[in-house]
Amino acid sequence: xxxxxxxxxxxxxxxxxxILGIVLYxxxxxxxxxxxxxAKDTQTYTSFLTALSETDVPSCxxxxxxxxxxxxxGNPSLCDGKDPCVETQKAMREVLRHTLYRQGINYNLSLGKxxxxxxxxxxxxxxxxxxxxxxxxxxGGSGKLTLSICP
Amino acid sequence: MRRAYTxxxxxxxxxxxxxxxxxxxxxxxxxxxxxxxxxxxxxxxIGDREVEVTATKEASKQDLLLLGRIAxxxxxxxxxxxxxxxxxxxxxxxxxxxxxxxDDDVARSSYYPLLGASEIxxxxxxxxxNGASINKSMVLYDxxxxxxxxxxxxxxxxxxxxxxxAARMFATVTIYRRAG
Numbered sequence: 001x002x003x004x005x006x007x008x009x010x011x012x013x014x015x016x017x018x019i020l021g022i023v024l025y026x027x028x029x030x031x032x033x034x035x036x037x038x039a040k041d042t043q044t045y046t047s048f049l050t051a052l053s054e055t056d057v058p059s060c061x062x063x064x065x066x067x068x069x070x071x072x073x074g075n076p077s078l079c080d081g082k083d084p085c086v087e088t089q090k091a092m093r094e095v096l097r098h099t100l101y102r103q104g105i106n107y108n109l110s111l112g113k114x115x116x117x118x119x120x121x122x123x124x125x126x127x128x129x130x131x132x133x134x135x136x137x138x139x140g141g142s143g144k145l146t147l148s149i150c151p
Numbered sequence: 152m153r154r155a156y157t158x159x160x161x162x163x164x165x166x167x168x169x170x171x172x173x174x175x176x177x178x179x180x181x182x183x184x185x186x187x188x189x190x191x192x193x194x195x196x197i198g199d200r201e202v203e204v205t206a207t208k209e210a211s212k213q214d215l216l217l218l219g220r221i222a223x224x225x226x227x228x229x230x231x232x233x234x235x236x237x238x239x240x241x242x243x244x245x246x247x248x249x250x251x252x253x254d255d256d257v258a259r260s261s262y263y264p265l266l267g268a269s270e271i272x273x274x275x276x277x278x279x280x281n282g283a284s285i286n287k288s289m290v291l292y293d294x295x296x297x298x299x300x301x302x303x304x305x306x307x308x309x310x311x312x313x314x315x316x317a318a319r320m321f322a323t324v325t326i327y328r329r330a331g
Contacts, residue, residue, distance in 0.1 A: 094284040
């Protein structure tokens, strides 16, 4: 190999090393939440869903999970003739208004067709999306209560 | 005349080449310095990141431990019949505990080994049958004398034994601990 060619190879190697360095620098300067942080947040939002499902809905006198189940099953007898989906929506709205909305978190809490959205765009990717099962009254089926947290 | 000019041009070319050749080691040293600098920077960043990750892990573990302790405190927890999957705080017990921690310094210091230097606050949502709601809160324990605090949040339910219709309300337990 001629001396000129060797110099060119050396130069290319230096350029490759510098590019590699820049790529590594960008990778390590990434400020995205760590795996531990993600696990903790997922646990927090799962506890949010569990606490919500065990909260009593005053207009129906039973737990949210039962009202939500009646909403999914289309059973109007649980809340003295009131639409369980409307009561589910009201309870979800009030809890979210005092918690995630006040903290400035973008969310989408959904139970079938009942949805409460704040700041989550339709095509946005979710950071966390925990869900818990909601069983129909009498155990005839189940749905899912999902909380999506958006960036 | 012509010969002298040719010699002059040749000498100039030779000088330019010599200058470039003398610059080569300087350029190589500069590149090496740049590479070594970048490597040092990476190693420092990796070290910082490892420390940060360890600190976050440790803090998360401490937060979870404290939340677990609060949930299992008989002074706060709901009756067995009312405890389900989540943490459940008895409102009457919480009020009595808050009063004790506020009035009795000896009692507060006796809880220090268990709850440490922290502030524990609970907020709950009192909904009525029309769908309206009020946010209520109380500080259960305050033994934190620090300006830089880090909150940890957990969700639970607040049980009101005097309200048979809507006994369990949505609650947020926030633990403030010293940051860093």
